[in-house]
Amino acid sequence: MNPTQDLEESFHPCKTVRNNANQAIHTAREHGPGSHVYSRKVSFGTCGDSTGIPVLIFPPVGGCRFIACDSHEDLERRALYGIIVDRPGVGKTTTLPSCCDESTHAEEHCKDVISVLDFLKIRKKVVLLGMCAGSRYIFPFMRYAPERVNPHVAGFQSPFISPNDCDDVSTSMKIVNWLPTPMVRGGHKLILESFNTMFSTDFGRSFMPRQSREVDISTMLNEIKGNEEAPILMQSWGDASTWKDFTQKFFVFTGAQDEMIPLAATQWLHSHLPETAELHVEPFCLHGDSFLANRMCVTFDFLQYYISDTVRYRTSQTI
16 A cells, blocks of 8 residues: 655754754555554654765664764765664654564564655665664565665675574673563663763763764653664574675675674674675774764765776775
């Protein structure tokens, strides 16, 4: 069925940057054999050059559209147009109805993304970029809507690897994988509450992305929920042997000092991608450091370079 959509302001936008982080649509669709119809609200943000090549950015867990909208100026300089859609239960996006279980979470998010792309009248094929846990949505979206995906390039920024796929993940992630779902959600809530305490101070705010500092901190933290998504993180990405079938040249950025997702785990992902995939390892870089502006720009430069079908060759940057 055709979605019904409208724009509305969700919260006060960033004051110092020309992005559009305060957008939302209302959509209705059918689900299940009984054609159950449900409506939902989907919040999203855009940033960068609206006439440029669209880059669909999947933010990390515990992060909403605010996180990626911080890259407005960096994307604009590269003629890239960032689109960030909040996943179910995050930001102003409503949670999934009871007729949808965890197994349909990724597919339902893909449908939300398509609704947003249609609303924005995006006709160009979108480049995909996953940040940490957002990386797990790259392959599902490629399979769900291959006709909407740029066939030349895609990126992973410090991708979160499931312990159900790779044994080289950190011990802490293996422990979390064994915890019951209520404990995972409860732990995630405690982490967000600690963020609230830290970012309430001037010192803590100095660690926030530069434009996000202009947003009311209570508004941002209220939107960064993700409890619905937390248990899904540990699910397997699926059959790794099929990933080499994709045509894109993948760029994988990781930090050499990343303790959450050790280098060995990222190398495992890289080894299962097509042979043209490039692994960039940044020395002295922790997991959170990967999302700072200078590190994100490394990935933006790569995506911009390979965004067309022109054949190019360059030396992989590894350590």
